[in-house]
Amino acid sequence: GQQVMQIPQYQHVQEGEDFTTYCNSSTTLSNIQWYKQRPGGHPVFLIQLVKSGEVKKQKRLTFQFGEAKKNSSLHITATQTTDVGTYFCAGRKEYGNKLVFGAGTILRVKS
Amino acid sequence: DVKVTQSSRYLVKRTGEKVFLECVQDMDHENMFWYRQDPGLGLRLIYFSYDVKMKEKGDIPEGYSVSREKKERFSLILESASTNQTSMYLCASTSGQRPAPAETQYFGPGTRLLVL
Numbered sequence: 001g002q003q004v005m006q007i008p009q010y011q012h013v014q015e016g017e018d019f020t021t022y023c024n025s026s027t028t029l030s031n032i033q034w035y036k037q038r039p040g041g042h043p044v045f046l047i048q049l050v051k052s053g054e055v056k057k058q059k060r061l062t063f064q065f066g067e068a069k070k071n072s073s074l075h076i077t078a079t080q081t082t083d084v085g086t087y088f089c090a091g092r093k094e095y096g097n098k099l100v101f102g103a104g105t106i107l108r109v110k111s
Numbered sequence: 112d113v114k115v116t117q118s119s120r121y122l123v124k125r126t127g128e129k130v131f132l133e134c135v136q137d138m139d140h141e142n143m144f145w146y147r148q149d150p151g152l153g154l155r156l157i158y159f160s161y162d163v164k165m166k167e168k169g170d171i172p173e174g175y176s177v178s179r180e181k182k183e184r185f186s187l188i189l190e191s192a193s194t195n196q197t198s199m200y201l202c203a204s205t206s207g208q209r210p211a212p213a214e215t216q217y218f219g220p221g222t223r224l225l226v227l
Contacts, residue, residue: 009151033215042201042218043154088153092214098169099216101146103153 004091006102014110019076021105023089032065032072033099035088043088046074079109114138115219117202123225130189132222134202141206143185144216145169145177148199160185192226199223 003026013019023032031050035043047056049065049072056063060083062075072091076083086104093100118133134143142161146154146169156169158177166177174196178186185204189196200223203216 006153035216042221043216044218045215048215090154090216098156098159099214100156100170101154103151 004089004100004102006089006105008105009103010106010108012108012110013079015081016078019079019083019107021074021087021089021107023072023091023102025070025091025093025100028069028094029091030069030094031092033090033092034063034072034074035090037086037088037104039085041085076107079107081109081111083107084109115202115204115217117200117219117222119222120220121223121225123227124189124192125227126193128189128192128226130192130224130226132187132189132200132202132224134185134187134204134219135183136204136217136219137183138204138206138217139182140204140217141182142204142214143179144203144205145175145185145187146201146203147171148201148221154201157187192224194226197224197226 005024033048034046037043047063052069053067054065060077064073086106088104089102090099115136124130144159145157148154155171157175158169160166160179163182176188199221201221202219205214
């Protein structure tokens with residue numbers, strides 16, 4: 001079945017450092033979504049990417065969708081303690097009807 | 112704002128018990144989903160439903176069933192709970208309609224189930 005691999009599983013950074021999480025799919029995706037789950041909370045939608053090579057920004061967060069539509073990344077510039085949580089990517093296979101989630105990257109920020 | 116609610120935040124059950132997890136959404140969404148979340152495995156889809164009385168198996172349906180008698184309510188049933196079903200269960204809904212991107216998932220707060 002469709003696999004969405006996400007790395008790293010865990011990252012601990014000093015406040016002010018950058019952070020990146022990567023997602024890779026074994027098959028071409030029609031779109032990819034990113035979610036954030038705060039500790040003790042539920043996943044909350046951040047953004048959706050649809051086009052090949054698409055780049056979107058939300059303040060300190062930069063999201064990219066690869067040219068082949070098989071990989072994606074989320075980059076946070078100058079992390080803050082409010083960035084703590086688990087970041088999930090979720091991809092939809094072309095012509096598919098299900099969203100497949102990556103395992104998530106847990107981000108911890110030391111102040 | 113979309114609101115997805117789940118009947119319990121925490122639940123403790125015994126092996127062999129029948130367990131009902133309820134999910135209700137208030138935005139007239141057509142699509143509803145049940146996931147389980149386990150450390151290192153992310154969210155895995157158990158069942159989903161695109162319409163009343165309609166259901167489709169997700170990636171890990173074994174040991175579970177679902178019911179969608181009304182549009183706003185989607186129930187997950189553990190016919191005979193087992194210890195390996197101890198997990199966090201998340202319900203989600205999507206409308207497929209604008210203004211949100213199609214199929215943005217709105218999640219409930221989750222039910223943390225412990226099976227002893």
